[in-house]
């Protein structure tokens with residue numbers, strides 16, 4: 010099958026997992042790829058485990074990342090790392106929340122976008138696509154804060170040589 | 174460049190409906206269907222929540238009889254509620270297209286069962302379309318209206334959770350033009366289903382289905398993918414030899430299972446069916462003739478495979494273990510391999526629980542402490558079944574709390590009967606609790622009964638939708654509010670109390686506890702309404718109320734003058 014990139018974003022309800030996957034999928038769309046993303050949501054209540062699958066490439070078929078085939082597993086909450094690890098491919102990259110230094114973020118709510126910044130260091134999506142996607146998916150008053158968080162996450166990943 | 178949009182299946186249906194010229198969308202919230210009407214409203218369409226799915230469909234039937242294209246949305250179990258209307262609506266002639274969305278939930282991400290609503294198409298005689306991605310959700314919505322109008326028949330668009338909530342890329346088409354304006358045209362034999370008219374109407378229905386089957390054979394939405402022998406020589410795919418040669422494996426599939434199958438078996442020849450009822454059996458037969466092994470990949474019940482076998486097409490289905498839960502690429506690979514070994518357990522995450530500060534918490538602490546036998550219902554409050562409350566003993570379907578509670582009261586020994594309480598949410602009460610209340614008044618058990626409405630001012634479970642008890646319509650504009658205490662009084666309930674839902678572990682609990690003790694000791698019928706807004710919805714409710722108050726200001730002046 011033609012090239013498909015598989016990313017799973019995991020964390021707890023209320024952390025903005027779905028928003029993060031919306032931004033990632035939108036960035037891939039803007040970069041000209043076919044994209045599918047999927048997660049199970051429905052329960053309003055907060056706090057349960059959430060995972061969201063994003064796949065992009067020339068042509069994507071199933072909207073779900075098959076277990077053990079994620080190229081990247083991005084986890085926003087330490088307790089969710091172990092349970093989701095089986096989703097990762099043998100040569101896949103795990104990015105955990107420890108990549109963002111405690112206290113580094115001006116607002117902890119933008120952790121999801123900071124993690125996308127870290128993710129951007131291992132995906133080949135153009136920076137403009139990311140910025141446009143962040144703008145399109147967040148209210149204007151949040152743009153500056155989230156762009157900062159994104160840059161912070163990206164730097165952290167580059168310095169930490171994630172995926173090398 | 175053509176416009177490319179990344180839409181969920183639900184959003185794609187809403188856009189498709191808008192572009193198909195839908196005049197009215199009705200429905201009742203239910204995961205995974207809820208976002209369709211919300212999006213249709215956001216896009217500028219006219220959408221409204223009904224008290225339940227049956228009413229939504231009835232309003233839809235009327236609208237379609239009046240000549241308007243009409244969309245009715247619900248989750249799979251909603252179609253059970255609407256089934257009475259559906260099974261006779263198919264006998265009638267609709268004037269404007271009538272499309273019913275059934276959003277099924279294989280795997281029960283957020284449902285009480287995983288029933289397969291493809292059965293309804295067969296049982297009610299309704300054509301059914303099943304998209305496999307958002308593009309098809311958009312295209313099939315538009316097609317459904319065309320088919321519905323051409324044959325004057327309600328059409329079911331069946332989605333599943335992974336179609337509703339997955340986002341995939343779509344390219345929209347220009348909206349339809351030149352639909353006729355709604356206007357009443359009398360056609361008594363086609364719309365009044367007394368036996369004299371219903372008998373010929375049933376024959377007409379079967380003739381319509383036969384004609385639609387013929388259309389499906391000739392030009393129904395159906396795709397054949399040729400084997401992709403090698404990923405690096407795509408030119409071969411679909412080549413004339415490929416098309417004529419026999420394929421070792423042929424797959425027949427529909428819905429999201431079709432894309433899983435295509436990914437799992439790129440080397441198979443695959444037939445993906447869009448209009449899955451009535452089936453294009455001759456096209457399937459021709460496909461079957463060109464393959465050595467014919468395998469049906471379907472989620473849920475073995476319906477498609479049984480239909481093919483019934484038509485004499487030798488098809489192989491999946492082992493029984495794959496009837497349960499959703500399919501995915503890994504499971505389809507196992508089905509193809511005939512693998513019946515136990516599957517690896519999926520990761521067990523942290524289950525959902527009532528939000529911190531949720532108003533249901535305090536109520537369930539009281540019910541637990543009183544050791545009540547709780548006939549429960551469906552909504553966020555169903556989580557009262559889990560620790561630390563463990564205070565729910567039954568939960569079957571929406572509204573069942575009242576009937577089940579009454580049944581227990583009738584039959585249990587007195588000391589147990591006196592502990593039975595029916596607990597029901599506000600949205601659920603309007604949906605299907607009113608008739609339960611009538612039953613309580615009409616056939617009161619010897620020990621009486623206590624119904625407790627946990628009124629948090631919203632349909633929280635499905636993402637905070639309005640309902641007739643909130644005083645706001647789908648678009649949050651103010652409308653008449655049904656007051657439960659007034660309804661209960663009119664029905665003849667003997668004791669009616671409104672209390673604040675207690676804060677978890679706080680003093681309000683004593684008040685509710687005392688009240689319940691008193692009512693449980695009486696042999697009378699009682700309704701307790703415990704009020705406290707859902708903490709997630711409360712800030713928004715305050716905003717809506719403020720907006721409504723501002724709106725009322727000038728208009729109430731005008732009313733004064735008019736008086």
Ligand SMILES: Cc1ncc(C[n+]2csc(CCOP(=O)(O)OP(=O)(O)O)c2C)c(N)n1
Pocket residue numbers: 201202203204226248250251252254284285551552553554571597598599600601602629631632633634635707
């Ligand atoms: C027939 C049917 N329609 C829809 C649903 C989806 N659903 C489950 S509970 C519920 C309503 C919940 O609202 P409410 O009773 O007010 O309780 P809350 O979640 O606010 O606590 C809905 C719409 C369903 N399970 N069955």
Ligand code: SF4
Pocket residue numbers: 053054055526527528530531532533553554629633634707708709710
């Ligand atoms: S969404 Fe509202 S009703 Fe549901 S658990 Fe949270 S606070 Fe409670």
